[in-house]
Amino acid sequence: MSSSIVPASTGPHKTHCPYCALQCGMELTPVEGTASSTPAPGGREPLPVTVNPRDFPTNAGRLCQKGWTAAAVLDVPDRITTPLVRGADGELAPATWDEALELITARVRAIQAEHGPEGVAIFGGGGLTNEKAYALGKFARTVLRTPNIDYNGRFCMSSAAAAGNRAFGVDRGLPFPLTDLGGAEAILLLGSNPAETMPPFVQHLAGARGAAGLVIVDPRRSATARLTEDGQGVHVQPVPGTDLVVLLALLHVVIAEKLVDTAYLTERTAGYDDVVRSVSAWWPERAETVCGVPAEDLRRLARRLAAASPARGGRGAYVLTGRGVEQSAQGTATVTAAINLSLALGLVGREGSGYGCLTGQGNGQGGREHGQKSDQLPGYRKIDDPAARAHVASVWGVDPDTIPGPGKPAVALLNSLATPGGPQALFVHGSNVLVSAPNADRVRERLEALDLLVVCDFVPSETARIADVVLPVTQWAEEEGTMTSLEGRVIRRRQAVDAPGQARSELWLLAELARRLGSGVHFGTDPADVFDELARASAGGPADYSGLSHARLDAHEDGGGSGLYWPCPAPADAPADASGDGHAGSPARGEHPGTPRMFLDTFGTPDGRARMVPVDHGGPADDVRGDAPTYLVTGRVLQHYQSGAQTRRVPDLDRLVPEPYVELHPQLGLRVGVADGDRVRLTSTRGMVEAVARWTDAVRPEVVFMPFHWGGLGGVNRITSDAVDPISSMPEFKVCAVQVSPAGPATASTQDDHDTQEVPV
Ligand SMILES: Nc1nc2c(c(=O)[nH]1)N[C@H]1C(S)=C(S)[C@@H](COP(=O)(O)OP(=O)(O)OC[C@H]3O[C@@H](n4cnc5c(=O)[nH]c(N)nc54)[C@H](O)[C@@H]3O)O[C@H]1N2
Ligand SMILES: Nc1nc2c(c(=O)[nH]1)N[C@H]1C(S)=C(S)[C@@H](COP(=O)(O)OP(=O)(O)OC[C@H]3O[C@@H](n4cnc5c(=O)[nH]c(N)nc54)[C@H](O)[C@@H]3O)O[C@H]1N2
Ligand code: SF4
Numbered sequence: 001m002s003s004s005i006v007p008a009s010t011g012p013h014k015t016h017c018p019y020c021a022l023q024c025g026m027e028l029t030p031v032e033g034t035a036s037s038t039p040a041p042g043g044r045e046p047l048p049v050t051v052n053p054r055d056f057p058t059n060a061g062r063l064c065q066k067g068w069t070a071a072a073v074l075d076v077p078d079r080i081t082t083p084l085v086r087g088a089d090g091e092l093a094p095a096t097w098d099e100a101l102e103l104i105t106a107r108v109r110a111i112q113a114e115h116g117p118e119g120v121a122i123f124g125g126g127g128l129t130n131e132k133a134y135a136l137g138k139f140a141r142t143v144l145r146t147p148n149i150d151y152n153g154r155f156c157m158s159s160a161a162a163a164g165n166r167a168f169g170v171d172r173g174l175p176f177p178l179t180d181l182g183g184a185e186a187i188l189l190l191g192s193n194p195a196e197t198m199p200p201f202v203q204h205l206a207g208a209r210g211a212a213g214l215v216i217v218d219p220r221r222s223a224t225a226r227l228t229e230d231g232q233g234v235h236v237q238p239v240p241g242t243d244l245v246v247l248l249a250l251l252h253v254v255i256a257e258k259l260v261d262t263a264y265l266t267e268r269t270a271g272y273d274d275v276v277r278s279v280s281a282w283w284p285e286r287a288e289t290v291c292g293v294p295a296e297d298l299r300r301l302a303r304r305l306a307a308a309s310p311a312r313g314g315r316g317a318y319v320l321t322g323r324g325v326e327q328s329a330q331g332t333a334t335v336t337a338a339i340n341l342s343l344a345l346g347l348v349g350r351e352g353s354g355y356g357c358l359t360g361q362g363n364g365q366g367g368r369e370h371g372q373k374s375d376q377l378p379g380y381r382k383i384d385d386p387a388a389r390a391h392v393a394s395v396w397g398v399d400p401d402t403i404p405g406p407g408k409p410a411v412a413l414l415n416s417l418a419t420p421g422g423p424q425a426l427f428v429h430g431s432n433v434l435v436s437a438p439n440a441d442r443v444r445e446r447l448e449a450l451d452l453l454v455v456c457d458f459v460p461s462e463t464a465r466i467a468d469v470v471l472p473v474t475q476w477a478e479e480e481g482t483m484t485s486l487e488g489r490v491i492r493r494r495q496a497v498d499a500p501g502q503a504r505s506e507l508w509l510l511a512e513l514a515r516r517l518g519s520g521v522h523f524g525t526d527p528a529d530v531f532d533e534l535a536r537a538s539a540g541g542p543a544d545y546s547g548l549s550h551a552r553l554d555a556h557e558d559g560g561g562s563g564l565y566w567p568c569p570a571p572a573d574a575p576a577d578a579s580g581d582g583h584a585g586s587p588a589r590g591e592h593p594g595t596p597r598m599f600l601d602t603f604g605t606p607d608g609r610a611r612m613v614p615v616d617h618g619g620p621a622d623d624v625r626g627d628a629p630t631y632l633v634t635g636r637v638l639q640h641y642q643s644g645a646q647t648r649r650v651p652d653l654d655r656l657v658p659e660p661y662v663e664l665h666p667q668l669g670l671r672v673g674v675a676d677g678d679r680v681r682l683t684s685t686r687g688m689v690e691a692v693a694r695w696t697d698a699v700r701p702e703v704v705f706m707p708f709h710w711g712g713l714g715g716v717n718r719i720t721s722d723a724v725d726p727i728s729s730m731p732e733f734k735v736c737a738v739q740v741s742p743a744g745p746a747t748a749s750t751q752d753d754h755d756t757q758e759v760p761v
């Protein structure tokens with residue numbers, strides 16, 4: 001397939017990694033077909049581009065294994081290069097774009113005539129560029145006029161976003177540059193394993209490690225927890241799902257020992273008294289009985305954090321959360337407790353200290369700002385706010401009354417598919433829900449019952465394989481656009497090669513569908529133009545991009561800058577004395593310099609104060625019991641990304657971690673009769689999975705861990721819980737109750753089926 005990939009121009013092209021939110025800086029150099037003398041890793045055909053790291057603040061010249069091997073996904077052998085339509089024989093077969101789009105148009109018309117506009121739904125992704133995410137939300141609201149659009153960010157970011165919005169009036173994952181962490185004396189990291197999920201991030205923990213102030217809270221001794229060894233910090237190992245209790249106890253100690261920053265609380269916050277009452281019953285000894293962390297450790301930890309706070313003369317402290325505490329039915333409450341602790345110590349909105357959430361997907365941040373979330377319009381506006389509707393409608397050239405109201409969040413949306421009154425058709429853009437959604441067998445059932453499933457992807461993911469129509473789209477190195485990193489930094493994705501075969505940009509296909517469906521609404525196909533429209537739509541909203549353009553971002557980066565942080569309003573609203581950030585690409589007079597650090601003077605709430613909200617512990621929705629006595633926790637490994645649709649196709653990664661596995665403690669293994677290397681079965685109320693057992697003392701004896709990067713029999717989401725957080729609607733991926741038992745030897749029918757089905761390419 002390499003021969004069908006034509007370099008767009010010679011390089012090197014400055015861009016960023018296709019995968020996670022760290023958005024490590026890369027340089028891509030196109031390779032001229034087989035004429036290249038550059039051997040690909042592993043001695044295969046040369047890849048279409050070579051990847052080299054470059055100096056960017058988040059990665060400082062480093063990449064992880066996924067980044068180094070990212071080019072392999074450009075020409076995987078089963079890359080989808082033509083539209084595919086399911087024929088009368090039940091098989092997917094190549095079709096022209098015209099045939100595929102005409103079929104979709106006719107079916108959408110018929111379904112909407114029978115079921116109304118809400119009969120068609122869209123599921124988006126946090127890996128889409130800002131431009132694509134914006135176009136998708138606009139397409140749903142103006143062409144389909146359906147409220148039913150949501151995206152995989154609901155699985156990823158929504159609890160931290162809900163808690164951040166409630167406390168600060170605005171949600172930006174890290175409201176400060178990542179490099180600020182380097183100066184901290186203490187960092188409390190809850191439920192995050194960046195040593196595997198963002199390896200170059202680890203360098204920013206060096207200051208805290210040097211000061212013996214790195215605190216990792218994780219029920220597993222993860223690679224990140226191991227960074228605390230040799231006196232560089234502390235690993236706190238609570239019972240899964242009890243982080244809220246740890247945080248309530250820490251705040252209890254901070255209050256009881258008078259370590260709070262009283263002046264800060266008076267000046268900058270509201271609600272402290274209610275929070276004091278809410279933590280009074282969580283003295284450390286009581287907390288220990290629930291979370292299993294010794295009371296004295298909790299006290300020491302609270303004192304350590306307080307000592308690092310600026311109010312007590314320390315060098316600064318940060319509290320950071322990841323999916324381990326957020327993907328929970330009490331995720332919003334847990335993040336709120338982390339924020340309450342940070343506020344009590346006076347950390348937020350102070351240079352050198354703060355609270356932040358480590359956003360996950362490449363555009364996890366921007367993906368939640370531009371309108372693919374069921375309750376939002378571009379600029380992080382609320383869809384039920386009349387002023388927001390009027391503004392966005394004026395940019396779209398539609399009547400505000402035609403914009404639908406809020407739709408269903410991801411889990412409810414998936415569960416409503418093909419039910420009476422629910423959507424009968426679904427478009428999927430950038431998610432492999434059959435593998436990554438909770439209670440995945442139910443999701444499969446719902447998808448299979450649809451009248452029409454359209455999947456846009458560049459590889460035949462498990463979800464694409466059951467679609468009625470598959471549309472081949474461009475990826476990463478084949479497209480222009482912008483991404484917004486975990487720091488709220490808007491950066492450019494640049495094209496280095498042309499897409500193979502008939503793969504087309506999603507901007508083009510949405511414009512084509514809009515036209516065929518008879519919409520008069522304009523859909524641009526040039527990413528720079530779409531960005532300009534997005535910028536106008538965001539003007540005045542919390543995530544204001546109106547002072548940005550591709551041209552300005554290019555000039556900034558070429559002048560030595562590294563992208564610009566939102567909010568970045570247009571010149572009319574910008575401070576006249578904007579002084580810039582010292583790079584040659586600094587703003588022209590009057591241009592807004594962007595906002596690296598938020599909340600320094602005020603919060604985004606109506607009265608400018610941060611809200612402290614009392615919360616309490618309830619425990620996981622699916623808690624351990626007699627017939628399911630073991631906690632299953634799920635997460636990631638370094639080599640694989642998400643549903644694995646991309647990384648399982650990269651030989652250098654697949655070879656290292658070729659199959660699903662379950663980590664269990666030898667004591668548990670001996671008790672249930674599962675030896676290291678045996679096949680093990682996990683059973684929950686939703687079903688069962690089987691995989692290879694790995695004995696390790698990194699997990700507690702009552703806990704097993706399984707990564708979620710595979711489908712088939714080793715697809716852990718077949719047994720995870722789809723209970724959701726009542727505020728954010730985020731599912732409880734991280735913790736559920738299972739029974740552990742030996743499985744029989746692998747047979748053809750029990751083997752992972754991810755590569756046994758063929759799709760014509
Ligand atoms: N290699 C790799 N990197 C990735 C990704 C990937 O798929 N693979 N995905 C990207 C995305 S989208 C995301 S969201 C991020 C996620 O990044 P992380 O949040 O770092 O990743 P996870 O492995 O899901 O979860 C982190 C840790 O939570 C722990 N955990 C489980 N249950 C609990 C609990 O009850 N309490 C606590 N305190 N911890 C718990 C797990 O043991 C795990 O070590 O990674 C990004 N980077
Ligand atoms: N048990 C368990 N389950 C989890 C999690 C967990 O920790 N535990 N984590 C959850 C989290 S945080 C996340 S983010 C989700 C992620 O899980 P998914 O939403 O499944 O994410 P990906 O595997 O990245 O799927 C992206 C798909 O879109 C394709 N793709 C990539 N870029 C584009 C594009 O620009 N356009 C289009 N059309 N397609 C594209 C890829 O090839 C791939 O098939 O999983 C969630 N599921
Ligand atoms: S840490 Fe994330 S952005 Fe950096 S190379 Fe790895 S996957 Fe890519």
Ligand SMILES: [Mo]
Nearest residue numbers: 155156360361
């Ligand atoms: Mo995520």
